[in-house]
Amino acid sequence: MELSILKVFTNTLKVAEGDQCLVSGEHILVSDMDTKLDDIYFSLQRLPLHGRVELNGFPLNTGGTFSWGDLHSLRIRYQHDGSEVLQDDILLEVTDGINSAEFVLHIEVLPVNDEPPVLKADLIPMMHCSESEEVAITSEYIFATDIDSDDSKLVFTIARKPQHGVVRKAGITTDHFSQGDVISGAVTYKHTGGEIGLVPHFDTITLVISDGEAGPFVNGCCYDVPHPSFPLHQSFPVYDLNITVYPIDNQPPSITIGTMFVVDESFSAAITINHLSATDPDTAADDLEFVLVSPPQFGYLENTLPSVGFEKSNMGISVGKSWFHDRK
Template sequence: MLLFTIEHGDRIPPTLKINAGLHLQDRSTATITPDLLQLTDLDTTTSNLTYLITLLPRYGKLLLKGTGLPSPPRFFQTDIDHLDLAYQHNPGSPAELDQFYFLPSDGTNKGYLEFGQLREEPAVFNIQVEKVDRISPSLSHTESPSTIVDLGAGRYGIFITSRHLQGSDPDSPLEQLEFFIIRPPQFGFLENAATGASISRRFTQQDLDQRSVLYILPVDVNVTADSFQFRLVDPAGNQAPPLMLELFWSRVQLLASCYRTCETSGSLQIQIQRSGRSVDPAYVSIQVSLDLG
């Protein structure tokens, strides 16, 4: 009688089936799951499929059950399957592409299979760290506008530009900063000088840079000051505390609409009344007509 002994032989290298990489926000920790990294092997148990680390991440660290990797650094497919492997981005490190290099191993064969080809060089697991904007914007310059412009048709306005409101944000494009109106002006209203549309909710730093924000003075109320409250917001949604812009101007009036005098009188006293802001220069136009009668 002949006895045959059949020994199981491991002839097939492991296959790197999935190497999708990881995306996470800066200063955060994310689990490396089987749908991101997976080894398979027809003749090796999962518990023996090993990832031998040849180069550790630069901007973060790999954690195994919340602690560092053993020495020499390695982990198993079962660690991934049990959700025990994670990557932690280091606070203060740049939000850039990070990665670690590894050699898949079944403990017997040399190399591993990827896309049907035998490879012996280390594989790369890419980690894309996305920078999160956590800094609120602020006003780097504010000044009360006061220069009145004659818009024609009995309308007068004050341009609000980047000279009066200038936002600042270290991690956002300045032209994309938005000014959300919390309380509109009490007497006049804001208008887009480029489109003629009323501004009721928001305008941008770019609108200020392009001189598109206009405060329209009230015609039926005798006031020389107004204000509106706003909140400065960056594209990520970070908000500054509520802020207020005050507008001041002056009104100049002649006490009489018409003065009569003779050319031999020498001089004529014209009484002018000015109210409101007196810092800026004011101008009055007078038309002279000759009475030949």
């Protein structure tokens, strides 16, 4: 039985005029002694008047929901519409499945006096990487310009790390790098997720682009405490770099010997997966092939299935190889 009261505490969200900002656990704090945070959900009760709320880059409408996990993983953003109004708010409801409470997240809009970095318009939206391999992150995938700064000194900071790999600079895992590093070819993505099976996996790196010459700290947009990776700017473009990881057939099959194979004198018997089987994380079972290296001394192997395009059985014809699916 739940006896505790669901409590919500908020800190004002600060965002530069016309910009977007991550909504995190620093802005919305939930207290519920009887419920795991993973069971906490939020619903949008009223849209902000001067912007929109986004989940993974897609706008949320009235009644749209997101989880505490989405909030904690920095998947929620507020996008300001660029108007001159310097205040906004979001009406939300939080629930643990039994109790619920409405609350307002206040937004302070900071006027902008300089130009933020701007991402190149025709960036390639998806990188490709083979399983367990490493690929360069080049300016075809991430590139920005800033009329107030040297473009090579723009800083890319990782706001959300990839789930199946790491970002490296000159061979060392890093959480930030400059555009000059990208141009020189020093920045890479390395897949570290091991075997992925038969289908591709998808990974994402969320990057915040800032002006490296502006100073060592940020106060306002996305964080209300100093963070050494961000310069002192009021607006930060956020970009999701998507990666497709493709499987590689680089593992040999594993053979399993089952129960003893028994056949009566002068008779035949079927060899099934109970006697002989194989698995391969990189290959579908029906594509595995057994090849006869040394024939039996007092008999022969036959595949009684008809050849492709024929109906007559191949019984009595010795074979040198067999497909895995023929023994099912």
